[in-house]
Amino acid sequence: MAKGDVLFRQEGTLGLLDFPRDVTAQTRETAYSAYNELARAKVKTLALNFDSTDYMNSAGIGLVISLVEDATQAGRKVYAFGLASHYRKLFNMVGLMERLTLASDETDAKTRASTATS
Amino acid sequence: MTETSEPQFKISKHNSERVEIFLPSTLGYEKVARNAAQAIAEEMGFSPDRIDDLKTAVAEACMNAIEHGNQESKAASVTVLLTAAKEQLEISVADEGLTTMPAEFPTPGRVEEDNRGWGMFFISQLVDEVEITRLPKGGNQVRMVIFLTPPDESSKPADQSHQPNQPDHSK
Numbered sequence: 001m002a003k004g005d006v007l008f009r010q011e012g013t014l015g016l017l018d019f020p021r022d023v024t025a026q027t028r029e030t031a032y033s034a035y036n037e038l039a040r041a042k043v044k045t046l047a048l049n050f051d052s053t054d055y056m057n058s059a060g061i062g063l064v065i066s067l068v069e070d071a072t073q074a075g076r077k078v079y080a081f082g083l084a085s086h087y088r089k090l091f092n093m094v095g096l097m098e099r100l101t102l103a104s105d106e107t108d109a110k111t112r113a114s115t116a117t118s
Numbered sequence: 119m120t121e122t123s124e125p126q127f128k129i130s131k132h133n134s135e136r137v138e139i140f141l142p143s144t145l146g147y148e149k150v151a152r153n154a155a156q157a158i159a160e161e162m163g164f165s166p167d168r169i170d171d172l173k174t175a176v177a178e179a180c181m182n183a184i185e186h187g188n189q190e191s192k193a194a195s196v197t198v199l200l201t202a203a204k205e206q207l208e209i210s211v212a213d214e215g216l217t218t219m220p221a222e223f224p225t226p227g228r229v230e231e232d233n234r235g236w237g238m239f240f241i242s243q244l245v246d247e248v249e250i251t252r253l254p255k256g257g258n259q260v261r262m263v264i265f266l267t268p269p270d271e272s273s274k275p276a277d278q279s280h281q282p283n284q285p286d287h288s289k
Contacts, residue, residue, distance in 0.1 A: 055177075086170035
């Protein structure tokens with residue numbers, strides 16, 4: 001596993017993507033590989049974990065937009081947690097905040113996802 | 119080891135002070151300029167929010183220069199000049215102009231380009247002044263200014279000259 005890889009976890013019908021410290025164009029390949037694994041497992045909701053992310057550039061934000069678009073087109077509700085306030089501001093600028101739901105942390109994301117699919 | 123909050127350097131309150139950095143045209147080196155801008159802005163007393171804005175703007179300008187202006191050529195470098203003055207920090211990012219920046223940037227976030235192209239949009243939203251010029255010797259230069267006191271927070275009468283570029287939301 002490379003340092004900048006996106007990892008995935010599945011908990012019931014919830015899929016979690018754990019983003020690395022740097023989210024850039026180089027993150028795209030492992031992000032999509034992880035997302036496709038979760039899609040094959042037919043998760044109903046997706047949570048994006050940015051707890052470890054310290055640097056996200058415009059290419060990284062473009063990647064998140066692509067993932068959120070793909071997930072919502074497949075009928076999956078998307079949550080995000082661990083975002084620093086500056087990146088919440090950038091997500092808002094590009095319209096991402098209207099397409100995903102912010103959770104305060106992983107527990108909150110799991111609770112919300114569980115409620116959404118019950 | 120005990121952490122100390124003592125500054126490692128002092129920026130003059132009376133004169134402009136300049137820091138020049140040369141970056142290889144390899145993605146990732148934009149973080150060097152980003153970190154330098156952060157160090158100077160912290161010493162100047164910028165708020166944490168403004169420093170975050172500045173870091174993103176500097177990184178995006180450097181990425182543009184590396185990827186587009188210099189086409190990631192090993193033979194070309196990016197020159198970053200940071201000029202700290204009493205009430206503002208000016209940053210210019212110049213490439214060697216292997217391609218010319220367009221007069222108008224395409225709409226960001228096009229699907230066929232992997233939702234990329236947000237760099238100039240972020241820059242225009244996050245700093246107080248932006249100017250893109252073609253240098254006489256060749257090369258593109260992005261000049262950005264960020265004020266210690268954001269224009270909308272200053273007590274001066276409305277002065278539109280310092281307003282950041284705003285997208286047209288009327289369409």
